[in-house]
Amino acid sequence: GATVVFADADVGTGKTVTVTGSILAGATAGNYTLTQPSGLSADITPADLSLTGAAVTSKVYDATTTAPLDFSAATFVGVQGSDALTLDSSAASGTYADAGIGTAKPVTYSGLSFTGTGAANYDFTAPTLTGDITPAVITVSANNVARPFGDPNPTLVATYTGFVGGEDDSVITGAPVLTTDALRTSPIGTDYIITVQVGTLAAANYTFTPVDATFEVEPGFHFADTDRDNTI
Secondary structure, eight states, rough: OEEEEESSSSSEEEEEEEEEEOOOTTTTTOOOOOOOOOOOEEEEEOOEEEEEEEEOOOOOOOOOOEEOEOOOTEEOOOOOOOOEEEOOOOOEEEEEESSSOOEEEEEEEOOOOOEEETGGGGEEEEEEEEEEEEEEEEEEEEEEEEEEETTTTOEEEEEEOOOOOTTOOOBSSSOOOOEEEEOTTTOOOEEEEEEEETOOOOOEEEEEEEEEEOEEEEEEOOOOETTEEEEE
């Protein structure tokens, strides 16, 4: 029937322990007076605390190492008794080791804390977080073309858009394939297409989206011979 208690529930070493309620039993117990044990001490060590539901939001390549953190679904694991803990992620920031694309890339982070009843009595283990960086998209757009009827087709040209972080077409290797159904003898009109295929294009951290363009055949020069006057 003895009760052994600490003065409080907080973590500490050499904390005083009080014993009450010890009794004697047996045929000759009445011949003795019992003094409750005294001078006892013990330690209370921190309880383990972890977090589940923390995540890194996938992002499109932006040439930075910033890792967007998401603690909206995070909950504590290991809270004891009536303790009430609140997670504070307002100052948390995450970082990738590099800016390149990849899946399940390790993320280091800091600035995560928690407050509440008994917060000092826990040994918190921060979760291991990983995230994905997906490729950014470069749009490969053929330039619209207009030429006079009967002229040879000009060299077809494409324009690149979508670079991030100050990058430019110097990160690209290879070339797209541009073709058109407009021939030198094609009738006047705008029903011709310049088709873009990715071809051998490659760029670290990017994918390519082709966008076709319009090829217009315009009226050419017409020569008329009237009374020996040549009129253009």
